[in-house]
Amino acid sequence: MSIMDYIMLFFGLFISLYMLIVVLTYSSMLFISFTQLRKVYRLDKSELDEDAIDFVYSKPISIIVPAYNEEAGIVESIHSLLNIRYPQVEYIIVNDGSTDRTQEILIEQFKMKPIEKIIRTEIPSKPVEQIFQSTIHPNLLLAVKENGGKADSLNAGINIAKYPYFCSIDGDSILQENALLRIMKPIITSNEKVIAAGGNIRVANGTDIHLGAVSHTNLSNQPLVIMQVIEYLRAFLMGRIALSKFNLVLIISGAFSVFNKKWVVKAGGYSVDMIGEDMELVVKLHRILKEEKSDNRIEFVSDPVCWTEVPEKFSFLRKQRRRWHQGLLASLWKHKRMTLNPKYGAIGMVSFPFFWIIEALGPIIELGGYLYIILSFLFGNIYYEYAILLTLLFILYGTVLSITSILLEAWAIDTYPKSRDVLRMIYLSITEIFWYKPLTLIWRIEGIIRFIFNRKDWGEMKRVGLAKKEVSR
Amino acid sequence: MIISIDILFIIIIVMFALLVCFTVYLMRNKRKYTALEQEIDTFLHTNKQAWYHHLINGEALDENLIPHHTHEYMSTERILLTYIQNLSNRDVQTRIRDFSNQYLQTYYRKNLQSRRWSNRMNAMYRIKDFQIVSLVPDCKKLEKSNLSMDESFQLFSIYSLFDQETFLEKLRTTTITFSEYEYKKLLFESKPEIRETLKEYFDDLPIACQYSFIDVLGFTIDINALPFLESQVNHETPEIRIRSLKAIHEIGVVTDIAIFLPFATSEIWEERLMCTKILGDVPLKEALPTLEKLIEDENWWVRSEAARMISKGRFGKEYLEKIMQTSTDKFAVDIATEFLRKGVTIS
Numbered sequence: 001m002s003i004m005d006y007i008m009l010f011f012g013l014f015i016s017l018y019m020l021i022v023v024l025t026y027s028s029m030l031f032i033s034f035t036q037l038r039k040v041y042r043l044d045k046s047e048l049d050e051d052a053i054d055f056v057y058s059k060p061i062s063i064i065v066p067a068y069n070e071e072a073g074i075v076e077s078i079h080s081l082l083n084i085r086y087p088q089v090e091y092i093i094v095n096d097g098s099t100d101r102t103q104e105i106l107i108e109q110f111k112m113k114p115i116e117k118i119i120r121t122e123i124p125s126k127p128v129e130q131i132f133q134s135t136i137h138p139n140l141l142l143a144v145k146e147n148g149g150k151a152d153s154l155n156a157g158i159n160i161a162k163y164p165y166f167c168s169i170d171g172d173s174i175l176q177e178n179a180l181l182r183i184m185k186p187i188i189t190s191n192e193k194v195i196a197a198g199g200n201i202r203v204a205n206g207t208d209i210h211l212g213a214v215s216h217t218n219l220s221n222q223p224l225v226i227m228q229v230i231e232y233l234r235a236f237l238m239g240r241i242a243l244s245k246f247n248l249v250l251i252i253s254g255a256f257s258v259f260n261k262k263w264v265v266k267a268g269g270y271s272v273d274m275i276g277e278d279m280e281l282v283v284k285l286h287r288i289l290k291e292e293k294s295d296n297r298i299e300f301v302s303d304p305v306c307w308t309e310v311p312e313k314f315s316f317l318r319k320q321r322r323r324w325h326q327g328l329l330a331s332l333w334k335h336k337r338m339t340l341n342p343k344y345g346a347i348g349m350v351s352f353p354f355f356w357i358i359e360a361l362g363p364i365i366e367l368g369g370y371l372y373i374i375l376s377f378l379f380g381n382i383y384y385e386y387a388i389l390l391t392l393l394f395i396l397y398g399t400v401l402s403i404t405s406i407l408l409e410a411w412a413i414d415t416y417p418k419s420r421d422v423l424r425m426i427y428l429s430i431t432e433i434f435w436y437k438p439l440t441l442i443w444r445i446e447g448i449i450r451f452i453f454n455r456k457d458w459g460e461m462k463r464v465g466l467a468k469k470e471v472s473r
Numbered sequence: 474m475i476i477s478i479d480i481l482f483i484i485i486i487v488m489f490a491l492l493v494c495f496t497v498y499l500m501r502n503k504r505k506y507t508a509l510e511q512e513i514d515t516f517l518h519t520n521k522q523a524w525y526h527h528l529i530n531g532e533a534l535d536e537n538l539i540p541h542h543t544h545e546y547m548s549t550e551r552i553l554l555t556y557i558q559n560l561s562n563r564d565v566q567t568r569i570r571d572f573s574n575q576y577l578q579t580y581y582r583k584n585l586q587s588r589r590w591s592n593r594m595n596a597m598y599r600i601k602d603f604q605i606v607s608l609v610p611d612c613k614k615l616e617k618s619n620l621s622m623d624e625s626f627q628l629f630s631i632y633s634l635f636d637q638e639t640f641l642e643k644l645r646t647t648t649i650t651f652s653e654y655e656y657k658k659l660l661f662e663s664k665p666e667i668r669e670t671l672k673e674y675f676d677d678l679p680i681a682c683q684y685s686f687i688d689v690l691g692f693t694i695d696i697n698a699l700p701f702l703e704s705q706v707n708h709e710t711p712e713i714r715i716r717s718l719k720a721i722h723e724i725g726v727v728t729d730i731a732i733f734l735p736f737a738t739s740e741i742w743e744e745r746l747m748c749t750k751i752l753g754d755v756p757l758k759e760a761l762p763t764l765e766k767l768i769e770d771e772n773w774w775v776r777s778e779a780a781r782m783i784s785k786g787r788f789g790k791e792y793l794e795k796i797m798q799t800s801t802d803k804f805a806v807d808i809a810t811e812f813l814r815k816g817v818t819i820s
Contacts, residue, residue: 044594403492
């Protein structure tokens with residue numbers, strides 16, 4: 001055997017071993033989710049909403065909506081927010097120096113008037129030039145500021161917010177009517193030991209949106225969107241539920257999460273120089289929690305649902321994935337000292353290694369696996385055993401686990417009640433390993449490369465506006 | 474090889490076979506569920522009118538309304554819940570209670586004994602909603618088994634409504650401690666007599682329960698609780714003092730300002746803040762000397778609250794202007810200026 005053979009065998013062994021670990025990790029997370037979901041199967045959850053609606057128990061929330069050139073969808077999202085069932089909320093839209101008509105539209109639509117308001121600057125941000133208040137909804141404010149990015153807008157919003165909790169929502173997302181009630185539940189029942197909670201994100205493309213609420217859930221017709229539906233569902237079942245059970249969550253979605261303002265101020269707010277500002281904040285919070293030896297928690301809550309629009313074109317999806325992966329690496333790298341550091345408990349010993357090995361470096365090894373399989377078949381038969389092994393592991397990881405998640409979701413949560421939709425998802429997840437998986441791997445590797453060369457021109461996603469699509473359908 | 478190809482192959486085949494079975498099961502389940510929904514719906518529609526006549530007009534109970542099958546029970550549950558949640562009419566509630574105690578008892582007893590946690594929870598929700606008092610003894614039997622926190626809480630909540638003695642006894646003696654939110658919920662829903670009795674037992678209660686109790690007295694604006702709260706402002710625990718002050722401020726009645734003046738110089742800023750708020754409940758003339766000191770406080774919240782209290786009082790603006798011009802304290806001048814310039818709008 002030549003050196004080349006040894007190298008190939010070594011890689012075959014290495015990648016197979018890696019894939020086996022990945023499969024086992026995800027399977028156990030899936031199993032944990034299953035036990036959790038089985039417990040609450042057919043539990044009447046509306047009872048809890050009735051409790052929380054009483055102002056006596058609930059905590060007031062400031063909802064912060066950063067908006068940058070969102071003229072297409074902003075009015076619809078604000079209407080959806082105004083529909084939310086919650087006893088005490090204020091809405092703060094932060095116009096981050098939009099160059100389109102976002103501001104004019106909002107002022108006109110909600111009959112806004114300029115007001116003077118005392119702002120206590122607890123986190124530095126670009127100056128707020130003016131605050132407007134709606135004359136129709138007095139709890140709706142619009143802050144106009146110089147452009148400084150999403151993180152900066154959120155920081156400005158936190159300074160304006162008058163309530164002890166704030167919720168960050170993307171301008172293009174739609175909250176389920178009971179979402180706030182349900183996301184606040186762990187915070188309230190834990191005696192405010194939960195200092196941050198993230199909700200469940202679902203794909204809005206394809207659903208019927210009427211007056212700011214999702215009226216019918218249909219699966220989109222586009223394979224690219226369906227694949228993302230499956231991905232979100234997997235992230236939820238093979239990750240967040242299990243991680244949250246052990247207080248290991250490092251990512252709660254920036255699209256919909258609630259934070260305790262006091263702790264966020266302590267952490268210095270959102271980092272303006274980081275790409276994944278939402279993950280970065282959660283890591284910072286974990287860090288100060290551990291440094292202050294606090295037993296407070298950060299949780300993922302599966303009931304509250306936020307519908308968000310996902311890219312429908314390959315080019316936008318590519319930019320998004322590149323940016324996400326770059327953000328993940330940047331955060332992990334910035335806090336690299338927490339990795340395997342017993343001082344940070346399970347976050348340092350379990351979460352960080354998990355995110356480094358499986359999430360961050362995964363794409364390189366997995367793509368290596370793909371290349372290995374192709375090369376083995378080109379070079380002849382001595383490595384074919386590993387190649388078959390790898391193929392089977394990929395099928396187990398990609399297809400079998402995906403289908404299990406889809407079925408588990410259909411059984412326990414039933415987002416898509418039509419059997420046809422479920423079958424379509426299953427069908428597409430069988431094809432995943434041939435096209436979608438390799439593509440996302442390549443995009444994520446691009447993210448790694450951009451991280452290494454520290455590129456900052458992360459792409460923007462083109463918003464079509466949810467309501468607009470509804471009209472055009 | 475780290476794992477044999479054959480074994481892996483078999484695993485995958487088996488997994489696929491299982492998934493196919495599960496898919497078939499799920500699809501059938503979905504169809505069964507849709508059919509069940511349909512039956513529930515039909516039963517609901519046929520009996521909607523009869524229920525209305527019985528519950529609202531007080532007509533005699535139609536025999537057909539008595540459920541016998543699962544879908545009939547589920548349908549009845551839905552109708553009754555709609556009435557409970559949307560009407561607060563005593564007669565309707567009494568009729569629902571009578572009906573449930575007679576005809577739904579067995580159904581919920583079965584669910585209460587179910588091995589599935591969510592069934593037991595749902596049954597307890599309904600016992601509360603429909604006031605199925607006859608099932609309280611069955612609930613007590615549950616205590617013997619290993620209960621989850623949620624179940625224990627539901628039990629407490631059932632006792633607080635239907636068996637006050639057990640409730641008071643449990644509250645004092647149990648080793649289970651709930652969160653403040655849960656205590657608040659229990660105490661807020663319970664009858665005023667229970668709260669009256671709890672004042673005597675206050676020191677025996679778990680600390681989270683003590684906090685919640687004071688909060689509940691505040692937001693129920695219970696004027697009779699004032700003497701109790703005033704006695705608690707000298708409690709050794711700062712948190713109890715702060716919360717009592719807050720509750721007194723929420724009730725909004727100040728019997729003797731002298732009780733609160735010492736807090737203006739407290740070392741704890743929350744106490745100074747609460748004192749400032751209480752000073753807002755008395756005429757500005759009386760409060761002004763203290764508020765003038767508080768507007769120079771080192772804490773932003775206390776200063777700004779003091780400025781707000783002055784500004785909303787009679788001749789408040791004039792006082793603030795005077796402070797702005799004559800005070801030597803930079804903080805006080807700043808906050809007064811800010812309030813005069815901007816404070817007119819929402820706080």
